[in-house]
Amino acid sequence: MTENAAGWFESIPPDDPDAAREAIENGSAESPDDWPAQAVASGFAESESDYYGTLHEATRHAAREAVEERERADDQQLKHAVRAMDDAERTANELAERLSEWAGSVYGESGGGVDYARDVAGREPSDGVEERIVSLAERVVSLADERDELRGFVESNAPAVAPNLAAMAGPVLAARLIALAGGLDSLAKMPSGTVQVLGAEDALFAHLRGNAPSPKHGVIFTHEYVRNTRPDERGSAARALAGKLVIAARVDHYAGDRRPELDAELDERIERIRTRGGQ
Amino acid sequence: MSLPDGVQRRTIAGETGLATRGKPVYGEPTDGEWRRWDPSRSKVGSMIESGLDTGLEAGDGVLYLGAANGTTASHVADFAGPTYAVEFAPRPMREFLGVAADRENLFPLLKDARKPETYAHVVESELDCIVQDVATTGQARVANLNRRFLADDGRLLLALKARSEDVTRDPAAVFEEALDTLEAEYDVLDTARLDPYHDDHFAAVATPK
Numbered sequence: 492m493t494e495n496a497a498g499w500f501e502s503i504p505p506d507d508p509d510a511a512r513e514a515i516e517n518g519s520a521e522s523p524d525d526w527p528a529q530a531v532a533s534g535f536a537e538s539e540s541d542y543y544g545t546l547h548e549a550t551r552h553a554a555r556e557a558v559e560e561r562e563r564a565d566d567q568q569l570k571h572a573v574r575a576m577d578d579a580e581r582t583a584n585e586l587a588e589r590l591s592e593w594a595g596s597v598y599g600e601s602g603g604g605v606d607y608a609r610d611v612a613g614r615e616p617s618d619g620v621e622e623r624i625v626s627l628a629e630r631v632v633s634l635a636d637e638r639d640e641l642r643g644f645v646e647s648n649a650p651a652v653a654p655n656l657a658a659m660a661g662p663v664l665a666a667r668l669i670a671l672a673g674g675l676d677s678l679a680k681m682p683s684g685t686v687q688v689l690g691a692e693d694a695l696f697a698h699l700r701g702n703a704p705s706p707k708h709g710v711i712f713t714h715e716y717v718r719n720t721r722p723d724e725r726g727s728a729a730r731a732l733a734g735k736l737v738i739a740a741r742v743d744h745y746a747g748d749r750r751p752e753l754d755a756e757l758d759e760r761i762e763r764i765r766t767r768g769g770q
Numbered sequence: 771m772s773l774p775d776g777v778q779r780r781t782i783a784g785e786t787g788l789a790t791r792g793k794p795v796y797g798e799p800t801d802g803e804w805r806r807w808d809p810s811r812s813k814v815g816s817m818i819e820s821g822l823d824t825g826l827e828a829g830d831g832v833l834y835l836g837a838a839n840g841t842t843a844s845h846v847a848d849f850a851g852p853t854y855a856v857e858f859a860p861r862p863m864r865e866f867l868g869v870a871a872d873r874e875n876l877f878p879l880l881k882d883a884r885k886p887e888t889y890a891h892v893v894e895s896e897l898d899c900i901v902q903d904v905a906t907t908g909q910a911r912v913a914n915l916n917r918r919f920l921a922d923d924g925r926l927l928l929a930l931k932a933r934s935e936d937v938t939r940d941p942a943a944v945f946e947e948a949l950d951t952l953e954a955e956y957d958v959l960d961t962a963r964l965d966p967y968h969d970d971h972f973a974a975v976a977t978p979k
Contacts, residue, residue, distance in 0.1 A: 519887045750934070
């Protein structure tokens with residue numbers, strides 16, 4: 492028997508639910524086979540009905556555990572992660588500026604940013620001052636690395652938390668919207684006009700005080716559909732995008748299944764906005 | 771059209787329609803052990819209502835792709851034999867687990883229907899029926915990939931949601947294209963629109979080539 496032809500029950504005891512879960516979740520086979528008959532022949536089950544009973548227990552246990560694990564990747568963890576990612580980035584940039592000023596005075600260079608910090612961090616310090624400078628550069632580098640790790644975490648977790656929102660907005664923007672709203676449930680309950688200006692609270696309150704025009708967009712400006720739409724149609728694009736993002740968030744919060752047609756509806760809508768009125 | 775054993779047309783709560791025997795799942799009206807099978811909430815229910823010969827029989831081995839929270843899969847499991855139900859999203863699966871707990875012949879699998887090799891070590895071969903109710907792009911391709919589970923005289927019941935393929939195109943054209951794709955692995959026996967139960971949904975009954 493080739494390895495391909497092994498059923499989930501091969502090499503596990505009939506009464507070990509966790510081993511069964513592991514086998515069902517991570518096993519694979521190119522083709523199915525008459526598993527009930529094989530399970531009886533190999534002594535895993537006494538009869539086919541006995542096999543089905545065990546299978547019923549095992550598949551339910553496996554699915555329940557997997558569901559719980561996937562749901563633990565929740566919106567609150569995502570919120571913390573994306574905030575930490577932004578903090579790590581801001582702090583890395585701030586320290587990189589300080590480093591560039593200090594290192595410039597000692598090495599007579601004019602480098603800046605995280606790349607310069609990487610360069611400095613690789614040097615051998617020759618006195619007490621250089622020791623501090625190189626050490627500071629190492630902090631900058633490790634903060635920038637942490638930011639990258641956090642971004643990776645956000646990118647892999649956002650689709651599990653909010654599959655439709657993450658597909659439509661991209662995982663990082665999806666996470667930012669969830670964080671700004673305070674959670675997926677709050678985002679799902681927001682009117683789309685609020686989502687449109689999330690992250691532009693300063694401009695919004697200036698407008699409400701009567702000193703400024705109403706903001707057309709908040710963080711959703713980072714979305715390609717707003718940024719790459721010509722300025723006089725950007726407000727419409729932002730409104731359309733916000734409307735669909737809220738629907739995606741509601742589907743994610745209340746239903747949880749992936750609905751690709753939502754993306755297609757948005758694509759179509761933006762296409763119409765971009766082509767109307769000539770240009 | 772004869773109904774499979776275990777499915778009957780019955781009058782429950784003043785309305786006549788399909789019914790199966792089992793524990794109620796979604797608040798549907800019941801009459802003793804029978805519960806109403808609402809075709810506007812179930813693609814397979816509406817296929818039967820629209821007169822398609824689904825070939826379903828009591829005791830059939832079934833692979834149900836896209837079980838969601840189990841509304842239809844529960845009715846199928848009420849009269850079918852071993853029923854393997856694949857669903858990819860955790861949240862509907864959580865509800866589905868409650869449905870599966872009451873049905874010894876219903877086996878939930880949290881798997882991606884586009885990757886049959888991840889469940890071929892669990893789902894048995896030579897099944898009588900595949901229900902393809904996954905609303906994703908490439909719905910016909912998913913059916914083709916899962917051909918391996920079906921007996922040569924088995925049936926594929928495909929529900930196609932035109933909007934999942936391409937919202938901008940004419941639903942009928944989308945359906946034509948899906949049937950073309952299907953021809954690679956199946957002979958299509960019959961088709962129907964699922965209006966008025968499901969807008970812009972089509973159904974096909976097919977058998978392996």
